[in-house]
Amino acid sequence: MDHDAEIEYALRHTELVRPPEQRLNTFGVTKVHYYLLAEPMDSVNETRIREGRVIAERPRIVTPSYLLNVFEGFGDHARKQAEALLGRYGFDPNILEYKYRNEMGNTWTLSENISQVILKINGKIDDESDPLAAILKCPDDAWQISLMMFIMSVTRSSASKNIAELDSRGLFERQYGIPKFVRDEIDDLFRAASKDRSSIEELGSKLQSYGVFEQYQDRFFTLLRRR
Numbered sequence: 001m002d003h004d005a006e007i008e009y010a011l012r013h014t015e016l017v018r019p020p021e022q023r024l025n026t027f028g029v030t031k032v033h034y035y036l037l038a039e040p041m042d043s044v045n046e047t048r049i050r051e052g053r054v055i056a057e058r059p060r061i062v063t064p065s066y067l068l069n070v071f072e073g074f075g076d077h078a079r080k081q082a083e084a085l086l087g088r089y090g091f092d093p094n095i096l097e098y099k100y101r102n103e104m105g106n107t108w109t110l111s112e113n114i115s116q117v118i119l120k121i122n123g124k125i126d127d128e129s130d131p132l133a134a135i136l137k138c139p140d141d142a143w144q145i146s147l148m149m150f151i152m153s154v155t156r157s158s159a160s161k162n163i164a165e166l167d168s169r170g171l172f173e174r175q176y177g178i179p180k181f182v183r184d185e186i187d188d189l190f191r192a193a194s195k196d197r198s199s200i201e202e203l204g205s206k207l208q209s210y211g212v213f214e215q216y217q218d219r220f221f222t223l224l225r226r227r
Contacts, residue, residue, distance in 0.1 A: 003080045007088065010138070010145040016153070017118055018125065018135040023158035024098070026165040030056040032154065033133040035121050036147060037114055038140035047117040048140055051105040054151050059096045059162050060181065073102035075144040085145075085152055096162060098155050102147065178212055186216065193223060200224060 017037075024030045036050040071078040110117055118135060125133040134154075138146035166172060171181040189206055193199040200223065207213040207220065 003077065003084045006081065006142060006145055007084045010142040010149060013137075013139045013142070014146040014149060015137040016134070016150060017137055018122060018133070020134045020154065021131040023161055024056050024059065024155060026059060026162040028058055031132060032056065032151065033130055034147065034150070035133070035135045036143050037117055037121075037135065037137050038143060039114055040109065040140050045113050046109055046111055047114045048107065048109045049117065049121075050107045050143060053103045053105070054147070055101040055103060056151065056155070057099045057101075059098050059166075060185075071100055071102075071148060073104070074100075074148055078144070078148070081145055081148060085148060096159060096166075100151055176215060178210075178215065182210055182212070186210070186212070190219065190223065194226075 020032055022030075032054045034052055034054060036052075038048045038050070040046050040048055071082050075081075114137060118137075121135055125135075134150065136146055136150055163172075166181065171179065171184075173180045175183065186203075186206065189199065189203040193203045203223075204213075204220065207216050213220070
């Protein structure tokens, strides 16, 4: 199955049963607790449950090349699947970068139909008062794509709040076309590299990925020539 067909299949068979009550944090890490429920294809009246957390890092000014490398722990084909999903979701590569890490927890199967399992897990979430818990129904053989779709959807619903909060602190203010958010990070990397030369490679990679190497190249090569 090609990636477009995989995406279509997952779209048709994924349902967000219970969304998280809170959005992604603007200035900190967010841990979204998920329950993925699937009906095994080779059995009847059984439900497979996959529990875990998606760790969404603090959003940062985006770089287009990063968009295809922000999913860690989502399977061997995550880059290609992310490329297809990003095209569908229409993310603007000039606003924010979100990076996610999937931490799988337990997986188990219950001899109960999926509706009964949903009721039980809903009750569990209510008892725990977890505002970042979510329940999804998804295909058993495409759950990773369903999970990626879910976190992208949560990101879209969070982006306007994140942008407004960043903007209120002047972090989108541009100088020579470079947002303050990026300038501050680069300045921090230059300071670190001046003290620890092993950080120079990271600094160079960051300048390239942000597309601002030319603006900083004199400063970078001066640092590189120091002994």
